[in-house]
Amino acid sequence: MKKPRPSLPELLIMILTAAVAMIVFALLAIWTRSLNAAERTELLHEALESVLSEKGEKGLLEMAGVPVDEIHYSYEDLPLFIDEMPSWELTDEERRAAAVYLKARDSVVQIVSSSELSDAGQGAGVVISSDGYIVTNRHVVGKGTDFIVRLYDGSVRSAVLIGSDALSDIAVLKADYGNLKAIEFGSSENLVPGSSVYAIGHPYGYSWSLASGIVSGLERMVTADNGAIIPSMIQTDALVNPGNSGGPLMSSDGKMAGLVSSIYSRSGSAEGVSFALPVETVIDAARQIIETGSVHRGWLDILSVQLNSQIAEYSGLAVSKGILVSQVVPGGEADRGGLRGGSEAVQYGQSIIYLGGDVITAINGRSVSSYSDYFAALFDTKAGERVDITIYRDGQYTTLENVMLVEQTEDNSRWLVR
Numbered sequence: 264m265k266k267p268r269p270s271l272p273e274l275l276i277m278i279l280t281a282a283v284a285m286i287v288f289a290l291l292a293i294w295t296r297s298l299n300a301a302e303r304t305e306l307l308h309e310a311l312e313s314v315l316s317e318k319g320e321k322g323l324l325e326m327a328g329v330p331v332d333e334i335h336y337s338y339e340d341l342p343l344f345i346d347e348m349p350s351w352e353l354t355d356e357e358r359r360a361a362a363v364y365l366k367a368r369d370s371v372v373q374i375v376s377s378s379e380l381s382d383a384g385q386g387a388g389v390v391i392s393s394d395g396y397i398v399t400n401r402h403v404v405g406k407g408t409d410f411i412v413r414l415y416d417g418s419v420r421s422a423v424l425i426g427s428d429a430l431s432d433i434a435v436l437k438a439d440y441g442n443l444k445a446i447e448f449g450s451s452e453n454l455v456p457g458s459s460v461y462a463i464g465h466p467y468g469y470s471w472s473l474a475s476g477i478v479s480g481l482e483r484m485v486t487a488d489n490g491a492i493i494p495s496m497i498q499t500d501a502l503v504n505p506g507n508s509g510g511p512l513m514s515s516d517g518k519m520a521g522l523v524s525s526i527y528s529r530s531g532s533a534e535g536v537s538f539a540l541p542v543e544t545v546i547d548a549a550r551q552i553i554e555t556g557s558v559h560r561g562w563l564d565i566l567s568v569q570l571n572s573q574i575a576e577y578s579g580l581a582v583s584k585g586i587l588v589s590q591v592v593p594g595g596e597a598d599r600g601g602l603r604g605g606s607e608a609v610q611y612g613q614s615i616i617y618l619g620g621d622v623i624t625a626i627n628g629r630s631v632s633s634y635s636d637y638f639a640a641l642f643d644t645k646a647g648e649r650v651d652i653t654i655y656r657d658g659q660y661t662t663l664e665n666v667m668l669v670e671q672t673e674d675n676s677r678w679l680v681r
Contacts, residue, residue: 356459359515363461364473366517370446371463371510373413373470374403374422374436387464387510388412388436389519391549393445395420395438398549399509400524401427404434412438415471426556429673431540432487432524433548433558446511449518451497451541454478459515460499462523462537464507476501484635485525485538492676494638496538497521503537512539521545547643561644561668564595565602567623568616568680569634577609578618582655584632588620589680600666602652614680624660625653634679646670 315323372388374397386403390396397412404410410422420438427434454460458478466472480498487493497512503523512521521539551558568574568587575583590604591597605617623631626640627650644650649665669675 359459360461360473360475363513363515363517364463367446367461367463367511367513367519368471369415369444371415371471372397373465374399374509375411375413376405376407376409385465385468385506386508387506387523389509389511389522390443390445391448391546393443394441395422395443396425396549396553397422397436397438397443398522398545399434399436400522401429401432401434403509404436410436412436413470414443426552428548428552428558430487430560430671430676431493431544431548431558433522433540433545433552435549435552446519447517448542448546449514449516449520451520451543454481454497454514454520456480460497460501460520461513461515462499462501462503462507462510462539463513464503464510464523466504466506468506472507474501474503474507479536482635482639483538484633484638487525492634492638492679493524493540494635494642495541495544496524497541499537499539501537507537544642559646560671561641561646561648561650562671562675563597563602563641563666564592564669564675564678565597565604566590566678566680567634567637568611569637570622574611574618580622580655581658582622582624584624585655586623586631586634586637587616587618588623588654589616590620596667596669600652601663602654602666603656611680616680621654621656623652624655626650628653641668641671644668 311323314326318326370390372390374386374388386399388397388399388403391398404424404427408424410424411419412422413419420440422436422438425435425437456478460476460478462474462476464472464474466474476499478497479500482494483496483498485493485496497520499512501512507523508525510523511519512523514520519542521542522545523537523539525538548558566589568589570580570583570585570587572583574580574587588597588602588604591602602623603621605620607618608615609618623637625631626637629636629640631637631640646668648668650668652663652666654661654663
């Protein structure tokens with residue numbers, strides 16, 4: 264007996280049921296694949312995390328077939344790859360220099376005197392606060408009082424001289440309104456010979472130029488054009504020329520480590536020896552200038568001679584290093600504090616010195632064996648401050664306590680016999 268054929272409605276229901284079943288099956292297949300893909304992604308994520316934890320970013324990239332020598336975590340605007348090429352287009356040092364420049368350039372200004380009577384030429388300056396204070400070298404501003412400062416974005420502002428310090432060659436200007444980008448201060452204490460440093464300035468008017476080099480030496484004593492001695496300078500081989508003065512010396516962490524101040528040159532241009540003031544000295548001097556208009560530094564009112572083996576042998580001294588007190592100002596603070604000058608006049612080069620006086624060997628416990636040590640020991644003191652001075656006298660060491668310091672000036676800072 265034949266089975267009756269399904270009616271048309273029954274046939275339509277069967278077809279519809281089959282279609283729904285196929286759709287459901289397809290959806291189930293897609294869902295299953297989605298779950299598998301998510302599971303695989305999670306497994307891959309865990310595997311990558313494991314590699315990253317064990318081998319670091321370099322190991323992860325090397326396993327992916329990307330050649331890596333070094334990874335430089337640079338300034339946010341500096342791309343890791345160039346033109347999407349899976350290779351390093353710049354060396355690590357090049358990336359570091361570019362990152363330092365990008366970070367600091369907006370905090371460097373170009374200073375031009377607005378007075379035709381001023382002998383100030385073009386130089387650099389560093390923005391130290393967002394409200395418009397700018398630090399530079401005193402020899403950059405010269406005798407001027409009013410200036411024009413140019414910013415990296417091309418804008419210009421008027422600025423006035425707040426004050427300066429002839430002994431450290433630092434000056435502070437104030438721009439006529441704020442909203443400037445201040446430099447980020449670092450530390451000079453982390454520098455060692457060989458540390459990478461970068462100078463930004465305007466050599467010969469070529470604005471916002473970058474020079475790179477290394478720290479060649481530390482604690483250098485430099486004699487300024489006015490005869491003042493500046494201790495604890497940073498020596499670098501970065502090519503610095505006229506126009507760089509007053510610009511920042513940056514360390515490789517992108518922070519200011521010093522203020523470019525001078526070059527040693529026989530030709531007037533760069534010869535591979537330049538000097539910068541440590542940032543700590545710059546900050547302290549700038550703070551005092553902003554607060555009082557000048558820097559008040561302590562000094563001993565004595566005529567001094569740097570002791571050497573010849574003087575020691577001639578005088579019969581058992582010490583050959585230190586600062587010999589040739590004379591003291593009668594009735595002055597050093598005199599009242601107990602320091603004694605010499606009494607035996609002798610010819611020393613082009614000068615007359617007096618032998619037999621005290622030999623200063625330490626100030627506040629800080630060893631003093633040369634003029635560099637002497638200036639460095641007094642550089643951070645203030646007039647009216649009292650110090651303890653260790654001396655060698657009559658064959659033995661003794662300490663004079665609470666000797667008052669006078670104000671250091673351009674004149675008395677030259678009371679040195681060389």
